[in-house]
Amino acid sequence: MNGAKLVFDSVVTRYGMAVRVVSFEGKSWVLACDVVTCLGLGKNNFTDRIATHPDIFQGEVEKVRVDNSPAPCWVLSETACRLFVCGLKSKDADLIEDFLAWLEAGGMQNNTAASAEAVPVAANVLAFKATNSAQPAGKSERQRAYCRDLLKTLLRYATDAEAEELTYAIESEVADLLNRRHCPGLNDARYELYRRFWLQGGDV
Numbered sequence: 001m002n003g004a005k006l007v008f009d010s011v012v013t014r015y016g017m018a019v020r021v022v023s024f025e026g027k028s029w030v031l032a033c034d035v036v037t038c039l040g041l042g043k044n045n046f047t048d049r050i051a052t053h054p055d056i057f058q059g060e061v062e063k064v065r066v067d068n069s070p071a072p073c074w075v076l077s078e079t080a081c082r083l084f085v086c087g088l089k090s091k092d093a094d095l096i097e098d099f100l101a102w103l104e105a106g107g108m109q110n111n112t113a114a115s116a117e118a119v120p121v122a123a124n125v126l127a128f129k130a131t132n133s134a135q136p137a138g139k140s141e142r143q144r145a146y147c148r149d150l151l152k153t154l155l156r157y158a159t160d161a162e163a164e165e166l167t168y169a170i171e172s173e174v175a176d177l178l179n180r181r182h183c184p185g186l187n188d189a190r191y192e193l194y195r196r197f198w199l200q201g202g203d204v
Contacts (some may be wrong), residue, residue, distance in 0.1 A: 003024075003064060003065045003066065003067070003068055004022040004023060004024035004029065004064045004065070004066045004067075004075060005022060005023045005024075005066070005067060006020055006021075006022050006066055006067050007021050007022055007023050007028070008020075008021055009021065010102070010107055011192070012038055012098060012099050012102040012107065013038055013094075013095055013098040013099065014094065014098055014185075014188050015095075017037065017038040017095075018034070018038075019031060019034035019035060019038060020034055020066075021107075021108055022064075022066055022075060024062065024064055024075065027077060028077075028078065028108045028109060029062065029064075029075035029076060029077055029108075030075065030076050030078075030081060030108060031066070031073060031074070031075055031076075032046050032061070032073070032074035032075060032076050033046075033073060033074070035076060035081065035084070035099070038095060038098075038099060039085070039088070039095050039096060039099060040095050041088075046074065046084070047074075049084060050074075053083075056083055057080055057083060057084075060076065060077045060079045060080035060083065061074060061075070061076055061077070061080050062074070062075050063075075078103060078108050081099075081103060081108075082100075082103065085099060085100060094185060097185045098185065098188075098189065101185065101186075101189040102189075104148065105189070105193055154166065174186065174190055178190075
């Protein structure tokens with residue numbers, strides 16, 4: 001059984017709950033036990049879901065030893081995280097919202113450059129990577145997935161100046177949205193992103 005290397009941990013919810021991100025076979029994975037804790041679920045929620053849909057999660061979940069730990073543990077790819085959360089019911093919907101916002105912001109890719117096995121991270125504010133996730137079934141989810149991947153593709157080919165202009169445009173859109181409707185989750189996630197990348201003592 002090959003081992004995984006712990007790369008970093010990251011706070012993913014407004015309540016300060018964090019997950020550990022590891023590098024394994026050139027990809028970023030997150031510990032399943034951390035995910036279920038952050039979502040306010042029990043361990044059985046994860047194992048039952050994987051057992052019920054083995055074909056969907058095939059190749060996207062692995063059982064590995066982290067930093068040569070004696071006991072192996074389950075890890076999830078980014079695709080598996082999205083599949084696991086899809087249709088999930090939690091006692092606190094804010095936890096799911098925060099976790100998805102963390103994924104959308106490229107949370108699993110931050111700081112992975114420190115590892116020899118790490119997936120490369122864009123120099124721009126928003127990280128990107130090629131995705132091979134299954135096509136979303138609903139029109140709304142398909143629209144969001146297309147928008148996300150289109151933005152990642154744009155960042156891949158943008159110059160530094162173009163990426164900076166795009167960042168300003170997105171920040172302006174976020175501000176306009178917050179002016180139009182009350183969305184505390186977005187406001188908190190926006191501040192956390194800004195703190196992580198730009199405030200003194202940030203994580204990046």
